[in-house]
Amino acid sequence: MAELDEPVVDIPIKRWPLVLAVFAVACLFFYLLQPILLPFVLGAVIGYLGDPLVDRVEARGGSRTLGVVLVFLAFGLLLLVATLFAMPMLLQQLDILIQKIPAFYAWLRDSALPWMQSRVSIPSSRLPEIDWSGQLLENWQSLGKASAKAVGQITGSGLGMLLWLANIVLVPVVAFYFMRDWDNMVRKLLELLPKAWQSGTRTLAAQADEVLGAFLRGQFVVMCALGVLYSSGLWIVGVQAALLLGLLAGLASIVPYLGFVVGITASMIVAYVQFQEFSILLWVLLVFGVGQLVESLFLTPVLVGDRIGLHPVAVIFALMAGGQLAGFLGVLVALPVAAVVMVFVRHAISHYRASNLYGG
Template sequence: MAGNRWPWFLAVLLAFGVAFYALQPILLPFVLGALIGYLGDPLVDILEGRGIGRTVGVSLVFLLFTALLALGLLIAIPALLNQLDALVGKVPALYRWITQTLLPWVQSRFSLPPVQLPEIDWTAQLAENWQSLGKTTAQTLRTITGSGMGLLGWLFNLALVPVVAFYLMRDWDIMMAKLLRMMPRAWQDNTATMVGEADEVLGAFIRGQLLVMLALGVIYSVGLWLVGVQLALVLGTVAGLASIVPYLGFIVGIVSSLVVAYAQFGEWGALLLVALVFGVGQVLESVVLTPVLVGDRIGLHPVAVIFALMAGGQIAGFVGVLVALPVSAVIMVFVRHAVAHYRASDLYQGD
C-alpha cells in the first residue's frame, strides 16, 4: 500500500513544478509576500505568546517592517545614489591609474610582455552611456505606462505584496497544519519531522543570512568610512550583498576597495587600513555572526549556492533567483533523510 502512494506523490510534485514554471510571470508578488510573511511569522508568534491577538500582532509587525523600509529609503538610498554618481565621476581617474600605474607594475613584476589598453574619451563615453540609460529608462517607463491596463497591472502587483504577506503571516500556522493533514497518515509523523528540520534550515538561511549580510554591509561601510574612502557606502553595500555566497563578499569587497583606496590616496598605508577593515569583518563573520545567526544547519556548499542561483535564474528569472536557495536548502534536508534511509536499507548493507 505504501508503494502505491509514491506515484501520487511524484505526480503532485511534477504538477507543482510545471505550474510554477508556467505561472512564473505572475508569481513575483506572491513570492515576495511569502518571504515577508515567513520573516515576520516568528515575531507574530512571540507577540501571540504574550497574549496579543494574532491580527493585532501581524499589524504591529507590519508597522515595524514599514518603518524599517521607510528609514532605509530615506537614509540609505539618497546616500547610495550620491556615491554612485561620485563613482561614475571617478571612472576616468580609475582607468588612468590602471593603465599608467597598475598595469606597468604587473608587467614589470611578472616579466609579462607590454600590453597597452586603448585610450578612451571618457567625456564622450559617459555622455553617450548616460544618454542611452535615459533612453532605456524612458522606453521602460513607456512600456510600463503605455496603456492603462499595463499601469494598472503594475500597481496591482505592487499593492498585492503586502496583502499576500499580511494574510500569510496571520494564517501561516493554520495553513501548515492543514497541509500536513493532507499527507497520508502513515507519512505524517516523518513529514512533520522533516518539515521541522526544513523550517530550521530555512530560518537559519533566510533570517540568519539576511542579518549576516546586513551586519557585514554595515561593518564594511562604517570601517571604510572611518578610513576615509569616499565610496564607503557603495563598496560596503556591494560586499554585504555578495556575502550571500560564502567568501565572495570578502573577495569582491577587498579587491574593489583596495583599488579605489589606492586610486584615492596613492599610498600603501591606506591599503593596510582597508585590509584591516575586511580582516576584522571576516573574523566577526566567522567567529560571531555566522555561528550565532546562521549556525551549521544549512549544509550548502559554496559551489552549490552559485549553481542554485544560476539555475534558478535560468529557469524562472528573478523569481527563480529568489526561491533557488530556500528550495535548495529544503531539498538538502530531504536528501539527507533519503541517504540515511538508503544506508539503513538491505540494498546498502546486504552482502
C-alpha cells in the same frame, strides 16, 4: 532535530509514482504561472520572515492580528528610513564611483599593466586612449533613453500600468495574510496528507523549517550587520564610496566568504584610486579583517550556527540555476528550495544506507 540515521518517512514503492507526479504537476504549474507569481513569492518570503516575531507577540498575550500590524509597522519604518536617508546617499556615492572610472583606467594603463608586463612574460602593449567624458555622457544618455522608453511602455499601456500597480499593492496584502495564517496553512496542508505520512512529514517539515529559518533569518541579519560594519569602517578610514562598498560586501555575504573577497577587492581598488597611497590598503585590509573576525566568532555562530548545511558551492549553484530557469523569481525561490531539498536528500541517503542495495 531528528536523527538522520533512521528513516523518517516510509513511503511504499508503489506510492512513489504518485509523489513524483504531484511534484511534476507542481513544477508545471510554477512554470506556467511564473508571470504572476512574483508578488505571491515576495509576500510569502516576507510572511515567513515575520512569522517568528508575530509568534512572540502572540505568546505574550497579544492577538495574532496585532502582532502582524506591529511587524508591518516595523518593516514600514525600516523601509521609510532606507528610502529617505540611505537611497540618496547610495545614488550620490554611485555618481562618485562612476566619476572615478577615468582615474582607475589611467592607473590600470600607466601603472598596473606596465608593472605586470615587467614581471610576467607577456607581450608589451598599451590600453587604448578613451575619451571618458564623451563615453560616459553617451552611456548615460543611452541609459536615460532606455529608462524613458521602459517607463513609456509601462504608462502607455493602461493594462500594463494596472498590472504593475496591482503587483506592488499585492505584495503587502499577500504578506499580511501569510503572516497571520502561516501556522494554520501549514497545519491544514499536513492534514491533507495520508495519515501514515503525517508524523514523518511533520518531522521533515520541522527540519526544513529549521534549516530554512536559520538561513533566511540568520543569514539576512548577518548580511545587514556586515554591511553596517564594513560601511562604518570604510567611512572611518575615509573612503568616499563607503556605504556603496559596504552594501555590496554585505549582499555578497549571502555566500560565505564571497562578501569578504568581493568587498575587499573593490574597496582596495577604490581606496587606492582615491588616495594613491599603498598605506590605505592596510587600513582597508584591517577593516575587512575585523569584519571577518566578528562574523566568524560571533555573528555566524550565534545567529546562524551549524544548522544550514548548505555548502557555499551549492548556494552559488542554486542561485545561478534559479536565475537561469526563472529570472529574478527563480533567484528568490532558489535558496528556500535548495534548503528543503537538502533535508529530503539527507533522508533519502539514510534510506539508501539502510537498504539491502547498500548493505549487500
